[in-house]
Structure formats: structure tokens, C-alpha cells
Amino acid sequence: MSAPQPAGRPGRYQRSTPALIGSLIVVLAGVGLFVGFRSLVRDDVQVDPRALNEQEYAAVLSAARDQVPAVAPNALPEDWITTSMRFTPEPTPRFHLGMLTDERRYVGVEQSRAAVERMVSTHVDADAVPGDDVEVTDGELAGTWQSWTDDGGDFALTRTFEDTTVLVVGTAGADTITALAASLTTD
Known part of the structure; x- marks a missing residue:
């Protein structure tokens, strides 16, 4: 069991709003690149409606x-x-x-x-x-x-x-x- 951190001392890594926003931007950019890539390589899907017999x-x-x-x-x-x-x-x-x-x-x-x-x-x-x-x-x-x-x-x-x-x-x-x-x- 590890010893508790004294009050006022930060943990192992720094948590900050700018770091959170930066991480969010990286994730959204990755999703955007994936969606863009899929739209370039995917054929348009034409779905014909099913007719009742x-x-x-x-x-x-x-x-x-x-x-x-x-x-x-x-x-x-x-x-x-x-x-x-x-x-x-x-x-x-x-x-x-x-x-x-x-x-x-x-x-x-x-x-x-x-x-x-x-x-x-x-x-x-x-x-x-x-x-x-x-x-x-x-x-x-x-x-x-x-x-x-x-x-x-x-x-x-x-x-x-x-x-x-x-x-x-x-x-x-x-x-x-x-x-x-x-x-x-x-x-």
C-alpha cells in the first residue's frame, strides 16, 4: 500500500484544462480523418426498397x-x-x-x-x-x-x-x- 500524498502536492501527472482540450482535439481530428477516408474509398450504397409480394x-x-x-x-x-x-x-x-x-x-x-x-x-x-x-x-x-x-x-x-x-x-x-x-x- 502506498503512502498518501501530502496535501498540496500534485499526483504523478499534471491535470489541466489545456491538456484536456488538446487531447480532445487530437481524438476529434482522428475521427474526422477516419470519416473522410471512409467517404473517399466507399462506394455510394444504393438501397432499393423491398416490395411486398x-x-x-x-x-x-x-x-x-x-x-x-x-x-x-x-x-x-x-x-x-x-x-x-x-x-x-x-x-x-x-x-x-x-x-x-x-x-x-x-x-x-x-x-x-x-x-x-x-x-x-x-x-x-x-x-x-x-x-x-x-x-x-x-x-x-x-x-x-x-x-x-x-x-x-x-x-x-x-x-x-x-x-x-x-x-x-x-x-x-x-x-x-x-x-x-x-x-x-x-x-
């Missing part, structure tokens, strides 16, 4: 339609892919369908028994701005839809359908969102 799509849609009149397109436009699909059952059933267009722009369908304002706040933006009514002239959900926009470039349409709120949202533009709304069906 027909069986996955049918299973989720069937489960949803057992509890709510879940709406979805019978067929997607060419080169679109379904990237996500979820159903949350009772007591608060919610249906989600996420897709990417042929230009890799997101489009989603959300459906639940929540109020329109809550759906818009959750899936578009808390500060979404209501726009003009949009007439969807074709399909099972033909009729008047309320449009919404936000500062991030989202466009959305909402409509009440059989005691649920249907919201179609995305960054693909008003024409694409409107066309998708016209293709929705419970069949």
Missing part, C-alpha cells in the same frame, strides 16, 4: 377488411411498388398502405376512425393548410375530397367513407394523388 399484400388487406372497409387500389400503376402495409386491429383499427411511384415519389393511403384533423396532423403536418375541394369523378370513392398541403411539399386528400377517414398523401403531386384516390376500392 402479392401474398403479403392480400393477407394484410384481407385482415383489414374483416374489421373496416379498407380501401386500396386493385392494381398499381406500372413500375409502382408497395413498400409498406400495416393493419392495427380493434379497438382502434388503422390501415396503412405505402407506395413508391415509378419516379420513386412516396404515396400513402391511411384509413382509421380518427377525425380528419387528427389524421391530417399525424400523416401530413400539424400545420397543414386546407385547400380547395377536389372532385374525384371515378371509382368507388367518387365525390368531393378536401385537399391539404404543407411546407414540405406534401399534398393530401381526405374524405369520410363508411365511418372512417380516408387520407391519400404524398410527394407525387396533386394529379397522382387524385388518380390514386379514384382507384381506391373495397373489392
Whole structure:
């Protein structure tokens, strides 16, 4: 056992703020060099989203339609892919369908028994701005839809359908969102 140091005498090494800052600078410079080196020698990683297969799509849609009149397109436009699909059952059933267009722009369908304002706040933006009514002239959900926009470039349409709120949202533009709304069906 070593003898205690007398009061007022420093230990074996000097501790100082400048030495701590110097050590921190050396460590951060090393991390910066490593990150820079990795960015030079690493190829850009392109990850293609995984598309749901027909069986996955049918299973989720069937489960949803057992509890709510879940709406979805019978067929997607060419080169679109379904990237996500979820159903949350009772007591608060919610249906989600996420897709990417042929230009890799997101489009989603959300459906639940929540109020329109809550759906818009959750899936578009808390500060979404209501726009003009949009007439969807074709399909099972033909009729008047309320449009919404936000500062991030989202466009959305909402409509009440059989005691649920249907919201179609995305960054693909008003024409694409409107066309998708016209293709929705419970069949």
C-alpha cells in the first residue's frame, strides 16, 4: 500500500484544462480523418426498397377488411411498388398502405376512425393548410375530397367513407394523388 500524498502536492501527472482540450482535439481530428477516408474509398450504397409480394399484400388487406372497409387500389400503376402495409386491429383499427411511384415519389393511403384533423396532423403536418375541394369523378370513392398541403411539399386528400377517414398523401403531386384516390376500392 502506498503512502498518501501530502496535501498540496500534485499526483504523478499534471491535470489541466489545456491538456484536456488538446487531447480532445487530437481524438476529434482522428475521427474526422477516419470519416473522410471512409467517404473517399466507399462506394455510394444504393438501397432499393423491398416490395411486398402479392401474398403479403392480400393477407394484410384481407385482415383489414374483416374489421373496416379498407380501401386500396386493385392494381398499381406500372413500375409502382408497395413498400409498406400495416393493419392495427380493434379497438382502434388503422390501415396503412405505402407506395413508391415509378419516379420513386412516396404515396400513402391511411384509413382509421380518427377525425380528419387528427389524421391530417399525424400523416401530413400539424400545420397543414386546407385547400380547395377536389372532385374525384371515378371509382368507388367518387365525390368531393378536401385537399391539404404543407411546407414540405406534401399534398393530401381526405374524405369520410363508411365511418372512417380516408387520407391519400404524398410527394407525387396533386394529379397522382387524385388518380390514386379514384382507384381506391373495397373489392
